[in-house]
Ligand SMILES: Nc1ncnc2c1ncn2[C@@H]1O[C@H](COP(=O)(O)OP(=O)(O)OP(=O)(O)O)[C@@H](O)[C@H]1O
């Protein structure tokens with residue numbers, strides 16, 4: 131893959147891999163009732179078995195895009211396909227079974243009297259018998275490290291606990307695609323790592339595709355196959371983490387800062403007069419590159 135830069139005036143999105151596409155957003159625009167532009171000419175796709183990260187500054191349109199993926203919002207222009215069917219014309223009734231969205235604000239998601247009721251709600255709504263729904267809910271809570279919260283009242287949970295329960299509620303339904311909006315915000319490092327392992331495990335164990343919107347670029351670099359840079363309501367460039375994050379001009383153009391690992395490596399190379407040929411993305415890759423370098 132090389133970095134693809136999108137022409138904002140092109141009438142359609144460049145096809146990526148139609149055979150493997152689970153979600154295809156074709157030049158979608160959404161203007162909120164107060165006139166604010168949420169997304170504009172947005173082109174985006176998610177392939178089967180893929181982890182995609184949306185990275186962009188505050189207000190660039192990441193959450194608005196995510197809310198289009200399971201029909202919470204509909205585009206005023208453009209079209210959206212999920213699993214081969216267009217969802218733009220109002221055919222969205224069962225969409226939540228295919229695409230699960232974990233909201234940026236957990237309070238928008240949690241509503242039931244107890245954590246268990248909340249996490250069981252999705253599976254029950256899908257027609258699962260109560261016993262099975264309870265097992266699915268407990269498994270999902272265990273997966274996110276929140277089984278001890280099962281009998282608590284969602285209202286009284288901490289911000290991080292609410293996020294874990296929200297993620298469990300979506301996991302329990304096992305949709306084909308899970309979109310997580312800022313999944314690690316509010317979480318301590320231990321729970322963040324748990325969510326990171328969970329996201330990669332979802333793909334490996336259940337072939338679930340994952341979309342994440344995040345400001346944590348090191349996290350995005352570690353988990354994603356593809357980084358989509360979002361600016362002014364559209365994806366303007368995309369590529370692998372190494373391609374995108376080792377293009378400092380592109381990152382500056384996106385209004386972002388390069389991940390810490392990339393910054394350390396580039397500064398190390400500059401300090402020792404080395405050409406930055408290696409492109410470490412993970413901490414262990416950085417350590418490997420530094421160790422093999424005699425100047426280290
Ligand atoms: N409900 C709404 N009503 C009006 N404008 C909105 C609404 N939600 C979002 N917007 C506007 O749409 C634009 C995109 O917002 P969005 O929340 O999608 O950005 P974001 O990339 O998710 O930002 P952040 O990183 O801060 O979460 C912003 O200008 C925002 O003010």
Ligand SMILES: [Mg+2]
Pocket residue numbers: 192193194234311343
């Ligand atoms: Mg957002």
